[in-house]
Amino acid sequence: xxxxxxxxxxxxxxxxxxxxxxxxxxxxxxxxxxxxxxxxxxxxxxxxxxxxxxxxxxxxxxxxxxxxxxxxxxxxxxxxxxxxxxxxxxxxxxxxxxxxxxxxxxxxxxxxxxxxxxxxxxxxxxxxxxxxxxxxxxxxxxxxxxxxxxxxxxxxxxxxxxxxx
Amino acid sequence: xxxxxxxxxxxxxxxxxxxxxxxxxxxxxxxxxxxxxxxxxxxxxxxxxxxxxxxxxxxxxxxxxxxxxxxxxxxxxxxxxxxxxxxxxxxxxxxxxxxxxxxxxxxxxxxxxxxxxxxxxxxxxxxxxxxxxxxxxxxxxxxxxxxxxxxxxxxxxxxxxxxxxxxxxxxxxxxxxxxxxxxxxxxxxxxxxxxxxxxxxxxxxxxxxxxxxxxxxxxxxxxx
Numbered sequence: 447x448x449x450x451x452x453x454x455x456x457x458x459x460x461x462x463x464x465x466x467x468x469x470x471x472x473x474x475x476x477x478x479x480x481x482x483x484x485x486x487x488x489x490x491x492x493x494x495x496x497x498x499x500x501x502x503x504x505x506x507x508x509x510x511x512x513x514x515x516x517x518x519x520x521x522x523x524x525x526x527x528x529x530x531x532x533x534x535x536x537x538x539x540x541x542x543x544x545x546x547x548x549x550x551x552x553x554x555x556x557x558x559x560x561x562x563x564x565x566x567x568x569x570x571x572x573x574x575x576x577x578x579x580x581x582x583x584x585x586x587x588x589x590x591x592x593x594x595x596x597x598x599x600x601x602x603x604x605x606x607x608x609x610x611x
Numbered sequence: 612x613x614x615x616x617x618x619x620x621x622x623x624x625x626x627x628x629x630x631x632x633x634x635x636x637x638x639x640x641x642x643x644x645x646x647x648x649x650x651x652x653x654x655x656x657x658x659x660x661x662x663x664x665x666x667x668x669x670x671x672x673x674x675x676x677x678x679x680x681x682x683x684x685x686x687x688x689x690x691x692x693x694x695x696x697x698x699x700x701x702x703x704x705x706x707x708x709x710x711x712x713x714x715x716x717x718x719x720x721x722x723x724x725x726x727x728x729x730x731x732x733x734x735x736x737x738x739x740x741x742x743x744x745x746x747x748x749x750x751x752x753x754x755x756x757x758x759x760x761x762x763x764x765x766x767x768x769x770x771x772x773x774x775x776x777x778x779x780x781x782x783x784x785x786x787x788x789x790x791x792x793x794x795x796x797x798x799x800x801x802x803x804x805x806x807x808x809x810x811x812x813x814x815x816x817x818x819x820x821x822x823x824x825x826x827x828x829x830x831x832x833x834x835x
Contacts (some may be wrong), residue, residue: 491737492726492727492730492736492737492738493737494726495724539659542660543724544724568657568660569793570727571720571727571738572741572790572792572793573737573792
């Protein structure tokens with residue numbers, strides 16, 4: 447609970463500081479975080495672009511060299527969700543975003559964490575970014591599109607807070 | 612007619628030889644500032660993972676940015692060897708080429724990734740540079756369409772219409788180009804963008820100053 451109230455305070459002070467792009471991005475995550483605890487993560491704009499259905503769980507996408515990591519928790523109490531299927535795809539050194547070989551899925555461990563090795567992401571459409579999605583049905587689908595700070599980064603994270611479907 | 616051709620020509624005082632050396636220098640610099648960034652983009656490591664359509668789309672964008680530099684120089688008569696009449700004619704043709712380059716840019720990106728291009732055109736893109744580019748594109752289209760009516764508008768009205776759109780085109784395109792993380796090499800890209808902005812400002816300021824000088828208060832403006 448202390449964590450949540452500090453987030454609200456943080457958001458207030460950020461908003462007071464002025465409307466930066468960062469705030470616009472973060473306020474969506476923090477906005478409903480009041481009475482009901484941890485708020486669900488909203489999908490990001492462009493998150494569903496080049497999505498493919500029925501992607502299998504794999505040990506690694508292509509030859510690897512880059513890590514996509516993150517966590518999956520339940521809205522409200524923030525409990526980690528184990529065994530959740532997370533889809534990952536991106537434009538990489540081994541293929542274009544829409545290519546089948548650029549897609550893969552992984553499952554979260556008992557701590558709700560996931561980690562999948564994939565080829566190095568390179569900028570596409572002017573921004574180095576990946577796609578990470580949950581769409582297995584137990585919870586509402588969430589499509590994230592995290593952006594790398596630098597095109598030279600060798601890892602990227604995405605965090606999900608899911609609400610029941 | 613006379614008014615338009617009376618842009619101050621600093622080289623008028625130079626001798627023939629000095630003038631041609633100056634002309635060569637200006638043209639050489641112009642070609643270099645446009646061609647170097649395009650040439651540098653061909654050394655980008657990203658090209659290895661791009662198809663020809665995507666590469667062509669990027670190239671069309673760079674060409675469009677280069678043409679943006681030529682446009683104000685042409686209309687102001689700053690390019691040696693082109694009479695101001697011919698400069699205006701070429702300005703119109705380059706305007707058409709600019710529309711074509713932007714169309715190729717958008718079409719190529721659409722083919723490369725339709726959902727991303729559609730997001731951009733609908734102003735729903737997650738990428739911060741897209742709305743700048745799309746806004747500049749609409750301003751270019753607007754100028755091209757309105758240019759068909761410029762004689763009917765008269766010179767003064769046409770300038771009132773064209774100038775704000777030109778500002779939108781230059782600012783939108785430069786911000787768009789600078790924010791994109793693509794195949795362009797950053798230094799040569801920044802240099803081209805800076806020169807595009809400086810050329811546009813210089814020509815607009817000169818035009819404004821000259822208009823103030825040639826038209827005393829209360830005199831009636833006339834078109835051509």
